[in-house]
Amino acid sequence: MSREPTRRNFLKAAGGAAVATTATAGCLDSGGGGNGGGSLVYSRGDHPENYDPQQTTSGEVAKVTNQIYDQLIQFEPGSGGQLTEGLATEYSLEGTTATLTLREGVQFHNGEELTAEDARATIRRFIDEEYDYYLGENRSGYGAFTFGNWVDSVDANSDYELSIELVQQYAPFLRNLAMFAAAILSKAQIENLGADPESQVELGTDPKGTGAFTFEELDNGNERVRLSAYDDYWGDGPNVDEVVFTTVGQNSSRVQEVINGDAHITDNLDSQSSQQVQNSGSASLLSKNGINVGYMAFNMERVEAFRNRQVRRAVSLAVNTEAIVNDIYQGFAEQATQPLPPDVMGHNDSLEPYPQDKQQAQTLLEEAGATGLSFELATFSNPRGYNPSPVDTANQVRSDLEDVGMSVEINQFSDFGSYLDYTDAGRHDACFLGWYTDNADPDNFMYVLLDPKVDLEQVPEGQDWVSFDTEGYSPLNVAAWANNEYMQTVREAQASYDEATRRSLYEEASQLAYDEAPWVFIDYAQTLRAVNEAVAEDSYTVSSVGGPYLEMVSLN
Amino acid sequence: MVSKRFILKRLLLLVPVLFGVASLVFAILHLAPGDPARLIVGQRAPPSQVEAVRESLGLNDPLYVQYGRFLVDAAQFEFGDSYQVSRGNPVSQVIKTRLPVTVELALYGQVIGIALGIPLGIVSAVKQDSLTDHVTRVGALTGISVPIYWSGPLLILLFSAYLGIFPAAGRIGSTIFLDDHWVLFGRELPLTGMVTVDTLLLGRPDAWFSAVQHLFLPAMTIGVYSMALISRMMRSSMLEVVRQDYMRTARAKGQGAKITVLKHGFRNAFIPVITVIGIQFGTLLGGAVLTETVFGIGGVGTTLVEAISDSDYPVVQGIVLTFALLFTLVNLGVDITYSYLDPRIQQ
DSSP states (O other), X not given: OOOOOOHHHHHHHHHHHHHHHHHTTTOOOOOOSSTTOOEEEEEESOOOSOOOTTSOOOHHHHHHHHHHOOOSEEEOTTTTSOEEESSEEEEEEETTEEEEEEOTTOBOTTSOBOOHHHHHHHHHHHHOTTSTTOOXXXXXXXXIIIIITTEEEEEEOSSXXXXXXXXXXXXXXXXXXXXXXXXXXXXXXXXXXXXXXXXXXGGGGSOOOSSSEEEEEEETTTTEEEEEEOTTOSSSOOOSSEEEEEEOOSHHHHHHHHHHTSOSEEOOOOHHHHHHHXXXXXXXXXXXXXXXXXXEEEOTTTOGGGGSHHHHHHHHHHSOXXXXXXXXXXXXXXXXXXXXXXXXXXXXXXXOOOOOOHHHHHHHHHHHTOTXXXXXXXXXXXXXXXXXXXXXXXXXXXXXXXXXXXXXXXXXXXXXXXXXXXXXXXXXXXXXXXXXXXXXXXXXXXXXXXXXXSOGGGSOTTOOBOOTTSTTOOTTOTTOBOOHHHHHHHHHHXXXXXXXXXXXXXXXXXHHHHHHOSEEEEEEEEEEEEEETTBOTTTSOOOSSSOOOGGGOOBO | OOOHHHHHHHHHHHHHHXXXXXXXXXXXXXXXXXXXXXXXXXXXXXXXXXXXXXXXXXXXXXXXXXXXXXXXXXXXXXXXXXXXTTTTSBHHHHHHHHHHHHHHHHHHHXXXXXXXXXXXXXXXXXXXXXXXXXXXXXXXXXXXXXXHHHHHHHHIIIIIIISOOSOSSOSSOTTOOOOSEEEETTEEEEOOSOHHHHHXXXXXXXXXXXXXXXXXXXXXXXXXXXHHHHHHHHHHHHHHHHTSHHHHHHHHTTOOHHHIIIIIIHHHHHHHHHHHHHHHHHHHHHXXXXXXXXXXXXXXXXXHHHHHHTTOHHHHHHHHHHHHHHHHXXXXXHHHHHHHHOGGGGO
């Protein structure tokens, strides 16, 4: 029996269709692993449009390129920085020579087989001005940082033997090879693009790596990236058919997507959105100790009083870092004691955070003749992982220091680029900054952030600071601190290949940094992820360096 | 009939307007603090590399040279390549991809605003001082007063978190991907970039439902604001008209109340409302910036916000000038409609 197409019937049918559609809102495909493992949706806060690991400093790009590309050596998932085999099955560093044996039978997504020439071309594209396919001014700051400052030459001894000659003994080098920016590109793709930096830029719109997922679609209109499982992947996995990276800028909306099941995993959570996840029944909050540090640096070149260790220690004693971590950062960070975070070799476990003791701070200031000191505290305005509330933190510092008779003028920057220019030029009296590790090596904190990188002879006798315009000075050391003993210790550790020796040297250097207090050590922020219940338990591991390891993820 | 002279005159007026906007946006960008070079190469790059990038982008040239270069390019609607947001791609490409997203959102918002605002305004005026009138007025006042960054999350909380009816963010289901062209009589044609239209062109009803679901909350968010303004304007305009002699005459001649209001009242009362709708479209484009951010929609508004925070000068300049052009063109359209409804305007 047929029904007459009346207005009422039509409305009923339309209503039914709408209900059916709304009932499916929030449901994603899920599968049982292996082929047919479903679509994994990873929601992130930004959608860059270029996925070349050598052209970016963005973590949002790195989490995609880490699925498409592999490094010669990789970080063990969830280990906090332990190294494991990547495209190289054997690797060693002796003297100034790194030797690597490459895995055989690995194919790039463009069908080319991986050889040592690919690795050579990759490194040359990043740092070698003589190479026709040099990336030029389009390369990111990681070019010099990862390879350029350390590599003298790269040679492919055979199809699978690579040797890299360094300019000096440099212990962290193998870890540099595991950084996201050290991803191995296809020589054929590089050279097919054309021998000029402008042509090389295009690599980022169609990246071809050897990773577990191939780059399928860059959907800029909907701010998505679609990757497909690579059938010929050399490693274990992937367990899902595809990964879709979606983009939602607002933290609360992004987290709501995971709670609703519209996305499976998200990151860059603030304290409010973390609580949103904790209060939900369908998603869980995973956390791991982050390998990062947030600090307030004293500029010793600019403020004479800061050259006195007693003043720096007095400020460290006056600032209530416990309140900053517990109240302002809402417990999603821990108080810092030293430049190195806990999971990094050389972290000195015997050190305790500076206790808040305004009485002692006052006494130290009186002894140093620095009562009534006034200075400027520069800060960025937008939240960063190691300092999620910079302005509130600055206000806390100001209030604490007013209690010991100091006067602090907060100088707030809305633009982070301008802020870095300001601190690079050493124009701040004191400033907030922080650091996320690149390779989980202690050198990545101790040498990079607190060694001025000038010759020891350039530091005048009896002085533990240098001017920002000293030849070779690295403005990453925003304190202008140049402590001879510290510099010698971290340089010795940098060149030493014996792990026990390095550990002991860094513990010593950490103690020195604690005692000399070139920074107020503020916090180590946790790494937080929201994960929907559709993700199989334990298949997703939070990593504080490298990753995310999406090839291991399966869906229920 | 609208004269060609009138349209030409208005089109010529676009030139000084766009010149003014271009100069203003250039001045603001270059006077405000911001260093694109440092953001491109990152915190780890040495100052020498930052300087080299600055040089290669021409940022070390005197400001008047940069300004001259910008004006020459802007006159051809060329803004160069994006520094950061869409690294290395031409700004025109960025706008081409992102603008339809925003226009789609603004259009649906406008449709909701008009569809709800006009009837509510008319009813409110015809039933002046009744309960319906009071409720509508309070509703309109609330609609205007509530900011988008508050109403957006509130709608997400209600319809997504509690009721689970609509998705919290995005434009279409995460795993639904569309072809990049559609086929008509064997010819491949480009898509519009408006997902509710493209899904229909591609004959994908499942994707269309998903797109409508995703668009509902953001379009409501900006539509409610628009509705509030339109209904208020419609009400006051209609109140003036219903007191006119010709309305009384029509009723005296025995014409029904509904027909009198709709046939004689509406056309006259609608003229000032059109102006509001035109201006509103510009406001909706602005409102789309906030709405897109809240709902994770990658339109030109979100891109503008990203470009400002990344000091991506070419993208900011390109988008602001496009907004200005759109806004002035919509206003021109409003004026043409206006003069069609009331030919005295052309004088």
